[in-house]
Amino acid sequence: MSDLEAPLSQGSGPIxxxxxxxxxxxxxxFSIPVALARSDASALAALGFGLLTLTLARPAPGLILRRxxxxxxxxxFLWVFLPLGGQGEALFHLGPLVYSREGARxxxxxxxxxxxxxxxxxxxxxxxxxxxxGRALQAxxxxxxxxxxxxxAHRYLFVIQREFRRLLTAAEARGFKPRTDGHTYRTYAWLLxxxxxxxxxxxxxxxxxxxxxxxxxxxxxxAEFSYGARDTIFLxxxxxxxxxxxxxxxxEKTA
Amino acid sequence: MNDAEALIETRGLVCGYPGREPVLRGxxxxxxxxxxxxxxxxxxxxxxxxxxxxxxxxxxxxxxxxLFGRAMTGPKEFAAARLRLGFLxxxxxxxxxxxxxxxxxxxxxxxxxxxxxxxxxxxxxxxxLLGLSDFADRVPYRLSGGEQKLVALATxxxxxxxxLILDEPTTGLDRETKARIVDILNGLDIAVLAVSHxxxxxxxxTNRLYSLRDGRLVESTVEPHAHVHVHAExxxxxxxxx
Numbered sequence: 278m279s280d281l282e283a284p285l286s287q288g289s290g291p292i293x294x295x296x297x298x299x300x301x302x303x304x305x306x307f308s309i310p311v312a313l314a315r316s317d318a319s320a321l322a323a324l325g326f327g328l329l330t331l332t333l334a335r336p337a338p339g340l341i342l343r344r345x346x347x348x349x350x351x352x353x354f355l356w357v358f359l360p361l362g363g364q365g366e367a368l369f370h371l372g373p374l375v376y377s378r379e380g381a382r383x384x385x386x387x388x389x390x391x392x393x394x395x396x397x398x399x400x401x402x403x404x405x406x407x408x409x410x411g412r413a414l415q416a417x418x419x420x421x422x423x424x425x426x427x428x429x430a431h432r433y434l435f436v437i438q439r440e441f442r443r444l445l446t447a448a449e450a451r452g453f454k455p456r457t458d459g460h461t462y463r464t465y466a467w468l469l470x471x472x473x474x475x476x477x478x479x480x481x482x483x484x485x486x487x488x489x490x491x492x493x494x495x496x497x498x499x500a501e502f503s504y505g506a507r508d509t510i511f512l513x514x515x516x517x518x519x520x521x522x523x524x525x526x527x528x529e530k531t532a
Numbered sequence: 533m534n535d536a537e538a539l540i541e542t543r544g545l546v547c548g549y550p551g552r553e554p555v556l557r558g559x560x561x562x563x564x565x566x567x568x569x570x571x572x573x574x575x576x577x578x579x580x581x582x583x584x585x586x587x588x589x590x591x592x593x594x595x596x597x598x599l600f601g602r603a604m605t606g607p608k609e610f611a612a613a614r615l616r617l618g619f620l621x622x623x624x625x626x627x628x629x630x631x632x633x634x635x636x637x638x639x640x641x642x643x644x645x646x647x648x649x650x651x652x653x654x655x656x657x658x659x660x661l662l663g664l665s666d667f668a669d670r671v672p673y674r675l676s677g678g679e680q681k682l683v684a685l686a687t688x689x690x691x692x693x694x695x696l697i698l699d700e701p702t703t704g705l706d707r708e709t710k711a712r713i714v715d716i717l718n719g720l721d722i723a724v725l726a727v728s729h730x731x732x733x734x735x736x737x738t739n740r741l742y743s744l745r746d747g748r749l750v751e752s753t754v755e756p757h758a759h760v761h762v763h764a765e766x767x768x769x770x771x772x773x774x
Contacts, residue, residue, distance in 0.1 A: 486627040488588075489619040490640040
């Protein structure tokens with residue numbers, strides 16, 4: 278199953294039984310202190326909450342590992358470039374280059390924060406089925422246009438992906454093999470151009486088909502949203518975790 | 533010809549695309565309750581253009597469209613009329629976009645203002661009517677072409693439309709699926725306007741055939757006639773099923 282099909286939303290962990298609106302609110306509470314966190318302790322607390330939500334979401338381990346790898350491919354660069362460019366106490370020397378303690382600390386902080394935020398988004402928002410996400414965002418008062426854009430982007434990404442595969446297969450069926458030459462670049466440019474045109478047409482037809490079935494900008498879904506005690510408890514938990522992350526940052530600053 | 537109020541009526545419809553001669557040139561069409569009309573014409577003759585104009589997806593340059601007795605003067609009128617029409621697109625995968633078949637079949641009823649429970653019931657009933665109950669939880673774009681077409685038909689029928697508008701309903705379908713679609717359509721008591729380049733299929737689901745010639749409708753008649761066969765069974769009594 279491709280990631281575009283929102284495989285996480287089809288799970289059956291405890292988090293899937295939470296109201297999508299509660300999951301979105303929890304994410305909102307949590308994301309602000311995590312983004313602002315400056316201390317290792319608060320970043321660790323954030324990671325703790327991220328791991329907790331992950332266990333509640335019970336995703337397929339392979340899927341999460343694959344996504345974690347993708348995210349940490351970026352943080353790996355931080356570990357290379359931040360300490361090498363920075364000043365301060367040297368941790369060790371790489372020939373003429375200094376690998377600084379301060380830079381490494383910063384890279385660690387960013388890695389912790391990135392992974393904490395990633396785990397929370399994946400388990401809180403990634404577990405909401407696309408059509409429920411649109412409705413939940415609308416219910417929380419976000420503009421309809423915004424929700425519309427989000428859902429359509431999701432739907433069209435899939436269309437574009439499929440269209441590109443089809444074009445590429447057709448090219449390969451006629452003996453196209455990518456190389457490092459003008460012919461390859463030209464072919465890719467044409468494929469991309471064609472992809473754009475076809476996706477546009479396709480998107481228009483999908484939209485027309487939706488209009489024909491009475492779509493008027495407002496998304497509905499069959500799922501029942503029911504906010505209950507379970508959701509309140511979870512929101513309080515998310516609030517506490519957010520407060521802990523924020524509090525630990527402030528403590529460190531004042532200490 | 534009955535005197536019931538026309539469901540669909542066009543007068544002097546002129547429609548086309550910029551930089552080209554219009555494909556529809558003064559087209560008149562009327563569809564009344566219970567009528568089943570088929571439209572044949574080669575590729576590019578304006579069949580799809582006509583249907584898109586009827587649904588308000590293309591703006592005609594001249595002429596009048598009346599749906600359910602009301603003049604279609606703008607998007608608002610069309611939006612209201614669309615809730616009473618069932619338009620089946622030529623390509624089912626343009627029509628299906630939800631994560632499950634049930635969600636897709638419930639999309640129209642939800643837009644019509646049905647409650648979630650009613651929409652779910654309506655969707656389940658429609659799937660059962662078409663013999664598709666086992667598909668409810670399947671992912672639409674994982675279905676075969678024929679299955680997709682049947683599901684697309686379900687997404688339209690679940691809205692309980694007063695008229696069905698079908699754009700090339702048999703494109704790319706095998707004989708079995710075509711026969712199934714004929715059965716389904718003939719089991720419905722509902723007005724139909726269908727376009728196709730397959731007169732044999734159209735004659736099975738409609739009772740009047742028209743051709744689009746020079747941007748207008750011309751009534752055609754179906755008569756037995758002599759023809760040459762390219763298959764060995766040509767000498768035996770047979771029908772042209774596909």
